Amino acid sequence: MEIAWLCVIKCRAAVAWEPSKPLVMEEIEVAPPQAHEIRIKIVATGVCHTDLYHLFEGKHKDGFPCVLGHEGAGIVESVGSEVTKFNPGDKVIPLFISQCGQCRFCKSPKTNLCEKGWYDVMSESDTRFTCKGKKVLQFMGTSTFSEYTVVNEIAVAKIHPSAPLDKVCLLGCGVATGYGAALNTAKVEPGSTCAVFGLGAVGLAAVMGCKNAGAKRIIAIDINPTKYEKAKVFGATEFVNPKDHNKPISQVLHEMTNGGVDFSLECVGSVAVMRSALESCVKGWGVSVLVGWTDMDDFAARPIQLIAGRTWKGSLFGGFKSKDGVPKLVNEYLEKKVKLDEFVTHNMTLAQVNDAIQLMQTGDCIRSVLSVALQ
Ligand code: NAD
Numbered sequence: 560m561e562i563a564w565l566c567v568i569k570c571r572a573a574v575a576w577e578p579s580k581p582l583v584m585e586e587i588e589v590a591p592p593q594a595h596e597i598r599i600k601i602v603a604t605g606v607c608h609t610d611l612y613h614l615f616e617g618k619h620k621d622g623f624p625c626v627l628g629h630e631g632a633g634i635v636e637s638v639g640s641e642v643t644k645f646n647p648g649d650k651v652i653p654l655f656i657s658q659c660g661q662c663r664f665c666k667s668p669k670t671n672l673c674e675k676g677w678y679d680v681m682s683e684s685d686t687r688f689t690c691k692g693k694k695v696l697q698f699m700g701t702s703t704f705s706e707y708t709v710v711n712e713i714a715v716a717k718i719h720p721s722a723p724l725d726k727v728c729l730l731g732c733g734v735a736t737g738y739g740a741a742l743n744t745a746k747v748e749p750g751s752t753c754a755v756f757g758l759g760a761v762g763l764a765a766v767m768g769c770k771n772a773g774a775k776r777i778i779a780i781d782i783n784p785t786k787y788e789k790a791k792v793f794g795a796t797e798f799v800n801p802k803d804h805n806k807p808i809s810q811v812l813h814e815m816t817n818g819g820v821d822f823s824l825e826c827v828g829s830v831a832v833m834r835s836a837l838e839s840c841v842k843g844w845g846v847s848v849l850v851g852w853t854d855m856d857d858f859a860a861r862p863i864q865l866i867a868g869r870t871w872k873g874s875l876f877g878g879f880k881s882k883d884g885v886p887k888l889v890n891e892y893l894e895k896k897v898k899l900d901e902f903v904t905h906n907m908t909l910a911q912v913n914d915a916i917q918l919m920q921t922g923d924c925i926r927s928v929l930s931v932a933l934q
């Protein structure tokens with residue numbers, strides 16, 4: 560390995576110094592990768608609602624200063640010792656769920672969790688970022704709002720060399736999450752009736768998953784009607800705005816479907832919507848999947864909902880084992896089986912990250928993709 564690779568890199572990153580404040584473009588120092596680590600030049604990153612959740616809503620007020628961003632794609636800049644499967648120049652997607660391949664979860668086909676996985680922010684001793692003499696935490700172990708980041712090799716997927724990074728970055732979180740929630744977690748069946756609550760990138764990807772699984776009816780639900788045109792592109796057949804009805808949305812869906820939908824997916828992150836999604840399912844066999852993220856409130860439902868045969872489940876990263884799943888999804892995009900371009904409503908630069916955050920807050924985008932470094 561060239562000695563130059565092992566230098567500290569000074570680069571630009573958007574630092575979240577404290578909760579609910581705009582991100583600040585700063586020069587940060589990125590330490591060299593240690594054993595089993597990979598330093599990645601981030602080329603493009605999406606902005607996901609989970610970044611906003613940490614910044615504005617999360618309980619983890621101590622998770623600052625940090626660099627947000629977990630939906631990125633880039634190129635390996637250098638590798639630490641004992642890394643054998645990656646080389647500088649490889650195109651990669653950093654993963655917020657690891658796949659070590661060795662633990663009891665990785666060895667089980669029943670889950671995509673990994674015992675070594677990182678959630679939320681990495682500890683001060685694990686982060687490789689420093690700014691103005693202070694350790695800056697890595698959000699979800701990835702931190703893609705930075706020109707360079709360092710990730711453990713168990714949390715990096717090597718992808719097809721011809722993949723366009725400004726599109727496949729969306730497979731690092733939102734699109735993989737919603738798509739897999741329909742296919743892997745709900746296991747949507749051909750001919751079924753589905754309801755998707757929330758039509759951001761995650762929900763639209765769930766719509767796409769329902770369609771690719773052969774669902775006959777896909778009812779798309781959002782309080783923002785500007786999302787319906789996009790939902791049609793991904794395969795939605797009907798649209799419901801809860802604001803247009805003065806009765807519970809579950810009742811509206813029961814009336815539309817003769818007793819409830821076969822599958823429902825909550826892609827909002829609201830415990831009230833989670834309950835509605837469950838109650839919208841048909842008794843006997845309806846399956847409802849929690850995809851939206853919140854850890855602020857408990858959820859509630861009447862036990863009869865489950866006693867009567869409904870199933871309530873959750874899905875993290877769409878149930879995909881991350882290192883195995885993401886390269887396959889990239890190939891499916893290249894083979895045109897999975898759409899990505901249609902999710903991108905705004906192309907911006909990393910320096911415009913606060914504008915992208917605002918667009919998501921006001922509901923005026925599906926995904927903004929930020930270009931971070933030139934390829
Ligand atoms: P987004 O903000 O782009 O989309 C959310 C959508 O929900 C918006 O269109 C909004 O209008 C709609 N909405 C809000 N309240 C609603 C209501 N009461 N009824 C119906 N629709 C409503 O967000 P996103 O990036 O698509 O993320 C969606 C959720 O998924 C977030 O909670 C995010 O944290 C979560 N998420 C979970 C995982 C996971 O692994 N489980 C991964 C990524 C994101």
Ligand code: ZN
Nearest residue numbers: 607609732733
């Ligand atoms: Zn995300």
